[in-house]
Amino acid sequence: MSNQKNNDNKSNKKQNTKNMKINEWPRHGIQALWAFITNSHVTGFVTGKIYTGKLKNACVPGLNCYSCPGAVGACPIGSLQAVIGSWNFKMAYYVVGFLIFIGAMVGRLICGFLCPFGLIQDLLNKIPFPKKIRTFKGDKLLRKLKYVIFAVFVILLPLFLVDIMGQGAPYFCKLICPAGTLEGGLPLVLLNKSMRSALGWLYIWKNVILIITIILSILIYRPFCKYICPLGALYSVFNPVSLYKYRVDKDKCIKCGKCAKACQMIVDPVENSNSPECIRCGRCKKACPTGAIQCGIRKTPDRL
Amino acid sequence: MNKLKTSKIWNSKWPAVILMLVGACFMGYGISRGELAVVFTKAINICMECVGIG
Numbered sequence: 451m452s453n454q455k456n457n458d459n460k461s462n463k464k465q466n467t468k469n470m471k472i473n474e475w476p477r478h479g480i481q482a483l484w485a486f487i488t489n490s491h492v493t494g495f496v497t498g499k500i501y502t503g504k505l506k507n508a509c510v511p512g513l514n515c516y517s518c519p520g521a522v523g524a525c526p527i528g529s530l531q532a533v534i535g536s537w538n539f540k541m542a543y544y545v546v547g548f549l550i551f552i553g554a555m556v557g558r559l560i561c562g563f564l565c566p567f568g569l570i571q572d573l574l575n576k577i578p579f580p581k582k583i584r585t586f587k588g589d590k591l592l593r594k595l596k597y598v599i600f601a602v603f604v605i606l607l608p609l610f611l612v613d614i615m616g617q618g619a620p621y622f623c624k625l626i627c628p629a630g631t632l633e634g635g636l637p638l639v640l641l642n643k644s645m646r647s648a649l650g651w652l653y654i655w656k657n658v659i660l661i662i663t664i665i666l667s668i669l670i671y672r673p674f675c676k677y678i679c680p681l682g683a684l685y686s687v688f689n690p691v692s693l694y695k696y697r698v699d700k701d702k703c704i705k706c707g708k709c710a711k712a713c714q715m716i717v718d719p720v721e722n723s724n725s726p727e728c729i730r731c732g733r734c735k736k737a738c739p740t741g742a743i744q745c746g747i748r749k750t751p752d753r754l
Numbered sequence: 755m756n757k758l759k760t761s762k763i764w765n766s767k768w769p770a771v772i773l774m775l776v777g778a779c780f781m782g783y784g785i786s787r788g789e790l791a792v793v794f795t796k797a798i799n800i801c802m803e804c805v806g807i808g
Contacts, residue, residue, distance in 0.1 A: 547780025554773035624803035
């Protein structure tokens with residue numbers, strides 16, 4: 451009897467997961483609008499020249515290569531490496547301050563809403579494939595890799611691996627960043643003959659990384675954000691303390707598990723509503739049948 | 755009791771507000787010592803490393 455009940459519950463849960471269709475297009479609309487605003491130098495895509503106006507003094511909050519022909523702002527990770535690797539500054543107060551400010555305000559909401567490379571991965575993951583991978587053995591451990599990449603490629607290498615002038619290269623951009631290849635490398639090389647003649651092993655290597663990222667993005671939800679992105683790693687530290695937070699009302703929560711099932715970053719909001727892995731996309735909030743999940747900058751009531 | 759107090763402090767707005775102030779101060783200090791010029795120079799020139807040329 452109890453076995454039958456368990457089976458019924460299991461099949462109900464399976465049915466619920468199958469029926470759980472969450473409309474994400476409003477969020478994708480915001481992502482696309484932001485991607486357009488921060489890449490609005492449209493003529494660059496025709497002339498093959500990048501924007502050189504004063505707006506490039508300012509960093510954008512998401513991962514957006516400043517060598518993209520359309521980019522009107524500076525990539526924070528590229529800027530951070532540029533300042534750390536410069537001969538006269540070894541601490542990047544401006545960029546670090548910017549990242550602390552944004553992180554403390556909204557945490558990884560930036561990943562969910564204002565990162566163009568996040569949007570690209572979101573859209574790639576919508577491509578149908580017979581067997582999508584939700585999680586795998588070693589997933590949790592692999593998520594720590596982004597912190598290692600941040601420490602090694604963004605901070606330590608540009609700081610210590612320097613040339614005779616005392617300048618360090620932006621090693622993350624140079625050796626890893628697929629966003630730079632997609633947004634800057636491909637369009638610039640296609641539009642500039644002189645650049646085509648300068649291509650070498652590095653360009654091939656970066657394109658291999660880009661192709662792997664694209665394939666993995668079809669199979670796994672946001673693999674770059676989960677395992678590689680140093681910007682996501684930095685913002686993730688602020689998730690538990692940021693002004694903008696997610697909250698679960700324990701009185702309203704019926705522990706149905708729908709929020710955890712809806713989460714593509716494999717976070718259980720009931721367990722930790724401000725997990726460092728949460729990109730604050732709002733899927734859990736939409737999936738909750740009782741409206742127990744809230745978000746915003748409101749003060750937390752005592753019962754939560 | 756102490757744990758409850760600590761968790762209340764972390765759940766309040768204050769840590770975020772303080773961090774935002776620290777961030778703003780850092781930004782101001784960075785701008786005052788001329789870091790913006792490095793960011794600007796890097797951003798207005800094609801970053802050969804970023805595009806994969808070298």
